[in-house]
Amino acid sequence: MTKACFDVLGIGNAIVDVLAKTEDDFLVAEGLHKGSMNLIDTERAEYLYNRMGPAIEASGGSAGNTVFGLASLGASTAFFGKVADDQLGEIFGHDMRSLGAHFECAPLIGGVPTARSMILISPDGERTMNTYLGAAVELTEADIDEEIVSKSAITYMEGYLWDKENAKNAFRKAARVAHQAGRKVSITLSDSFCVDRFRSEFLELLRTGQVDIVFANEPEVKALYQTADRGTALNALRADTKLSAVTLGAEGSVAISGNETFHVPACQVRELVDTTGAGDLYAAGFLYGITHDMGLERSATLGNFAAAEVIQHIGPRPEHDMRQAAEQAGLL
Amino acid sequence: MTKACFDVLGIGNAIVDVLAKTEDDFLVAEGLHKGSMNLIDTERAEYLYNRMGPAIEASGGSAGNTVFGLASLGASTAFFGKVADDQLGEIFGHDMRSLGAHFECAPLIGGVPTARSMILISPDGERTMNTYLGAAVELTEADIDEEIVSKSAITYMEGYLWDKENAKNAFRKAARVAHQAGRKVSITLSDSFCVDRFRSEFLELLRTGQVDIVFANEPEVKALYQTADRGTALNALRADTKLSAVTLGAEGSVAISGNETFHVPACQVRELVDTTGAGDLYAAGFLYGITHDMGLERSATLGNFAAAEVIQHIGPRPEHDMRQAAEQAGLL
Numbered sequence: 082m083t084k085a086c087f088d089v090l091g092i093g094n095a096i097v098d099v100l101a102k103t104e105d106d107f108l109v110a111e112g113l114h115k116g117s118m119n120l121i122d123t124e125r126a127e128y129l130y131n132r133m134g135p136a137i138e139a140s141g142g143s144a145g146n147t148v149f150g151l152a153s154l155g156a157s158t159a160f161f162g163k164v165a166d167d168q169l170g171e172i173f174g175h176d177m178r179s180l181g182a183h184f185e186c187a188p189l190i191g192g193v194p195t196a197r198s199m200i201l202i203s204p205d206g207e208r209t210m211n212t213y214l215g216a217a218v219e220l221t222e223a224d225i226d227e228e229i230v231s232k233s234a235i236t237y238m239e240g241y242l243w244d245k246e247n248a249k250n251a252f253r254k255a256a257r258v259a260h261q262a263g264r265k266v267s268i269t270l271s272d273s274f275c276v277d278r279f280r281s282e283f284l285e286l287l288r289t290g291q292v293d294i295v296f297a298n299e300p301e302v303k304a305l306y307q308t309a310d311r312g313t314a315l316n317a318l319r320a321d322t323k324l325s326a327v328t329l330g331a332e333g334s335v336a337i338s339g340n341e342t343f344h345v346p347a348c349q350v351r352e353l354v355d356t357t358g359a360g361d362l363y364a365a366g367f368l369y370g371i372t373h374d375m376g377l378e379r380s381a382t383l384g385n386f387a388a389a390e391v392i393q394h395i396g397p398r399p400e401h402d403m404r405q406a407a408e409q410a411g412l413l
Numbered sequence: 414m415t416k417a418c419f420d421v422l423g424i425g426n427a428i429v430d431v432l433a434k435t436e437d438d439f440l441v442a443e444g445l446h447k448g449s450m451n452l453i454d455t456e457r458a459e460y461l462y463n464r465m466g467p468a469i470e471a472s473g474g475s476a477g478n479t480v481f482g483l484a485s486l487g488a489s490t491a492f493f494g495k496v497a498d499d500q501l502g503e504i505f506g507h508d509m510r511s512l513g514a515h516f517e518c519a520p521l522i523g524g525v526p527t528a529r530s531m532i533l534i535s536p537d538g539e540r541t542m543n544t545y546l547g548a549a550v551e552l553t554e555a556d557i558d559e560e561i562v563s564k565s566a567i568t569y570m571e572g573y574l575w576d577k578e579n580a581k582n583a584f585r586k587a588a589r590v591a592h593q594a595g596r597k598v599s600i601t602l603s604d605s606f607c608v609d610r611f612r613s614e615f616l617e618l619l620r621t622g623q624v625d626i627v628f629a630n631e632p633e634v635k636a637l638y639q640t641a642d643r644g645t646a647l648n649a650l651r652a653d654t655k656l657s658a659v660t661l662g663a664e665g666s667v668a669i670s671g672n673e674t675f676h677v678p679a680c681q682v683r684e685l686v687d688t689t690g691a692g693d694l695y696a697a698g699f700l701y702g703i704t705h706d707m708g709l710e711r712s713a714t715l716g717n718f719a720a721a722e723v724i725q726h727i728g729p730r731p732e733h734d735m736r737q738a739a740e741q742a743g744l745l
Contacts, residue, residue: 099504101511102732135481135511137728138470138504149467168500168526172431172470179433179467194500395732396469400434 083232085264087183088156088372090233092225092255093144094217094241094248095162095186096196097169100208100357100395101136103201108209115203116300118210118272120244126213129199138169140176141198141397142217143239143271146358150365150387152180153403154413156372159183159229161251165216169195176398186224189216206353206392214245221247222254230255231262234372235294237364240271243279256291267294269364270301277304287321294371295325296364302327315342326367326381328360333385336367336377345381348389358397362387365403383412415564417596419515420488420704422565424557424587425476426549426573426580427494427518428528429501432540432689432727433468435533440541447535448632450542450604452576458545461531470501472508473530473729474549475571475603478690482697482719484512485735486745488704491515491561493583497548501527508730518556521548538685538724546577553579554586562587563594566704567626569696572603575611588623599626601696602633609636619653626703627657628696634659647674658699658713660692665717668699668709677713680721690729694719697735715744 108115111129121129140149148160160177164170166188173195177184196217201209220242230236236259242248256266268286270276276283283305286292295318303309306317311329315337318325324338333347366387370380386407390399399406407413440447443461453461472481480492492509496502498520505527509516528549533541552574562568568591574580588598600618602608608615615637618624627650631643638649643661647669650657656670665679698719702712718739722731731738739745 130507133511135472135508135730136504140467172468175462176467179465394726398467400727 085234086157086232087159087229088234089148089151089368090159090161090229090236091144091148092161092236092242092252093239094142094196094214095145095164095173096142096198096212096217097173098139098141098198098200098357098397099130099136100139100200100202100355101134103134103203105203108201108203113201113209113211115209116207117274118212118241121211121213123213126199126211129211133199133201137395138172139396139398140173141358143241143269143361144237145177146361146397147237147364147368148182149177149180149398150362150403151369152182153399154365154369154387154407155404156369159233161186161220161224161226163216163220163224164188165192165195166190167194169197170216183229189219192216192219200357202355202357202395206356208355208357218245218248220251222251225251225254225258227258230258231264233259233264235265235267235368237267237368239269240275240279240283243275243282265293266291267296267368268292269296269360270305273300273304276301280305284321293323295322296360297325298328298360299330326363326384328363328388334363334381336381338377341377343378343381345378345385348385350389350393353392355395356392358391359388361397362391362399379412383407386410386412417566418489418564419491419561420566421480421483421700422491422493422561422568423476423480424493424568424574424584425571426474426528426546427477427496427505428474428530428544428549429505430471430473430530430532430689430729431462431468432471432532432534432687433466435466435535437535440533440535445533445541445543447541448539449606450544450573453543453545455545458531458543461543465531465533469727470504471728471730472505473690475573475601475693476569477509478693478729479569479696479700480514481509481512481730482694482735483701484514485731486697486701486719486739487736488701491565493518493552493556493558495548495552495556496520497524497527498522499526501529502548515561521551524548524551532689534687534689534727538688540687540689550577550580552583554582557583557586557590559590562590563596565591565596567597567599567700569599569700571601572607572611572615575607575614597625598623599628599700600624601628601692602637605632605636608633612637616653625655627654628692628699629657630660630692631662658695658716660695660720666695666713668713670709673709675710675713677710677717680717682721682725685724687727688724690723691720693729694723694731711744715739718742718744
């Protein structure tokens, strides 16, 4: 097997986030389940945008954030995701390439606009996402450049891709190509409601070995195994996959592989401002670690560190040079 | 004279900011004068955007930021500025209206895109702006809705408008209409290079009483009177205008009217992150004060308070509800 050109290839919905602070009352009034990701159509998008407060815009998307975080840590990265040929698409492409990530996915021309997610940030820092997928749903098998996949040590994909048939097929193709090239495949379960929608398919992916590394947060892994008990859920995950990493909010995270379990406490944060991107940046730190032979405990520590940065400001991606920050913290 | 419907009408370039951190070396390499505003064309915009780091987008524009800050403090506001009929224009309009500001300026259809300013933030928090004016330059006298002007207690305008003939004429018309209705006219000098370009015209505006209230920072007022001495500059300004407010960076600000001078120290900040919007938010706080009979000292204090909020995060507009924050601080 030749050496991988890319540490991580991310595949996901190419989304620009529209982030605004809100009061919890607004979520209740609009029937939004706090902490969840809701798929919305154009009409609903317009309705919510007219009612939400002043916002800032930032490139986002779960796997996109992870790839960005990896690039900021100094990893070599690539990304597949579909934007439109419009201003938001230009913004997404700029930000993805700005730290050196390979992003050459052809934009959609003359169709629907670039995806955006209206993210409402509650006073406690929790985010509730309302995503209009737009051009992102046009990601198909044709966008899976086999050469890039086979040159990537790990192909990392969002569970969110399961919401659309084309994207699901793209996921399956990428996983197949990666394994044929002797590479690893990783998935994040994305969202507990997403897990509810696709539980049996996600379990099949794990149990048939189509994915090697699983990322989840506690609600997602509990949803996957339909249990309220953390230990039960984690042990079920241990049995189903070779390597998994589960974030536990303020309790940090746990990395699980066979009989090994590493619980790493969370980094201290000065002020929790916005949890958007927390799981994505955790995955970035963890994936950096395991693609650079750092071992599970150090990888999880780096994941916690990257997550801590992104929750201390508004926006889904780090504001700091994460390599420099991690070096200063003695983690790299 | 009837009661004003709007405390402040702002007129300025309608701009979406593209904000990215940078190293000072980049500014030097690109020949950018740190702290300045540079007007750029499409080619230069593309060149810089390809070279600058990952960014976030936020509605901006000097007078736009001031109107937003005023709305956040609870003032009744309106804004005139030209966007295009595109995604960035939609963002600008949403953010302007989201706190209740009146913004009904017809967007430019089928022409150049909405203005954007690429703002490079140095490690010390200083910002250097590179502005592609796009649709903003299409603001003309026809956009000056006389009814709104005559119903606004203060019409506040950017010195930046002087860069384009049409906008300059719009400024003059608005000033004339405001005075005919017995209202006040205010200007911010915007930028020391802008002052250099239009010194004699700005002085004429002041000395002929076309403007009543002047905002400036120290470099701008020194540039206006071509002196390196602060006291000389401030006394010259005192002689030329009825009321002025000058920001002094870390030293706070000074309000000057006739023989009265109020120097108000700056609010303490935890961390200076990004000075973008500092002067604009100072003007917001000060204008709120003088339109609500708070007196010069309290008005300047509120200006310093609003400026302190905006320099502690990336972006040109407050992230907090400024009315609530000011009330908690005992300023309202």
